[in-house]
Amino acid sequence: MNLEPGNTYGLFGLNGAGKTTLLNHLSGMLFPEKGSCTMLGENVKKRLPETMSEIYILPEQFDLPKMSAEVYVELQAPFYPRFENDYLTEVLKEFQVDTQKNLTELSYGQRKKFLIGFALATHSKLVLMDEPTNGLDIPSKSQFRKIMAATDQSERCFLISTHQVRDLDSIIDHIIVLNDGKIIFQESVLKISERLSFEKITDESERTPLYSEDVFGGKAAILPKREGSKDTQIDLELLFNGIIQKQDLINNQFKN
Template sequence: MLSIKSLSYSYKKRQRVLDGISTTFQPGHIYGLLGLNGEGKTTLLKLMVGLLLPIEGNVFFGTLKSADRSAAYYNEVFYLSDSSKLPDMNIEAFGKIYGAFYTRYDHQEYINHLKSFNIPMENGLRGLSLGQHRKVHLAFALACNTSVLLMDEPSNGLDIPSKGIFRKLLAKSMSTDKIFVIATHQIRDVDNLFDHLLILNEGKLLIDANLFDLSKEYSITRTPEPEDEIVYSQQEFDGAVHLVKTTAPNEAKLDIEFLFNAFTQSNQTVEL
């Protein structure tokens, strides 16, 4: 379990990017972390992995604290940044050398992921495009088999077929003892993988909820019932679409992009 307790951070003394955030990430779940530009998604991930130090609060994996930046913590928590520029070396050697820092690294798994992405193994990293660098980095991140994998815009630089391959590899790599956190603007690339949604807004968590629980409380409809509470309406070319808080049982899959628009624009905090 990874826990965040009263976490705050600011780049300027009087302007907090994150303000008193507390939440818990449970194994066996894929978390979607969403927010408008500048709302602190990348900052939060960097705090979670210890690249930044909080002005208040802490992040823990078990008893290990991110701010201590210990080898034991990094063996459990891997951060995939939003850009991938890897060192100039042989592709297979990169996995062997850097994989040695992770006790559960699986080199054959790394090779298999590279083959899935059609990466030419005979080339060095220097000869690869930026998109291919991204695929190598993704393959390595998944093969490290850390307990927590934090991903910042993981589909950046991937072409359409590669995005599908990434989704399959991510789903295959998921297990009951792992936590995946994906921060992204490209919601459509990965929304089918999420089972828990977090939305950052004005330094706080506007949404921190399981999608199944959300689907029992809210629905998206063009024809709301008289007793439904309309939370948000959006005009589309063929008419209005509404997010409603419904009294009727509902377990239909929610459109996460619409849900994001609804809650950020209505500024309504969800408590389930």
């Protein structure tokens, strides 16, 4: 796997597939038994300060100390040389986070939004997020997508692990699928749109789908895209299920 700046990657997989483990390897909290994980040419397991300052990981489960947001920033921001406090203030205002309270007095969703804001304000080159929308209400999920879409990603890379695929379908441009600790699919959204078509069909005798699921009034299907046909909206849930159950069929569409 190779992650490039200027991209937001969606990392999908079944429970236990290895998503959190992969994030922990990328952030230097776990060491691989074989192979290597490098960031800007340096092996992450060395945990060099100049490497760690370019990585921020937002875990799914976390604890925050009993202190104000201001004190937390004073203690943590110096580890990130490009930290922008004004940007953090803007994000927290958008998220409607009460910065006057101690962090432990905030709800789980409010604490999550504070850490999302802090992650973005670090301006680190690699930002790893594990289930960032868990615990967020519907308006906050919309705010998250809005903030991510407005973030300058030209020199940054975001890898977001989630089961909530519909929360990310408008902001990711690459899809990575893990299964049993292995990457079984890795393609850009652009290439997926070029090779696959997502349609509702009623008769499989006309066109044989690569994968389909029963829905009201027919089947939701993944089909090889016909030359000259229009792009269709990618159904991430359908695509994920198709990759898990028809891995070879789906991947064969990207070999040429």
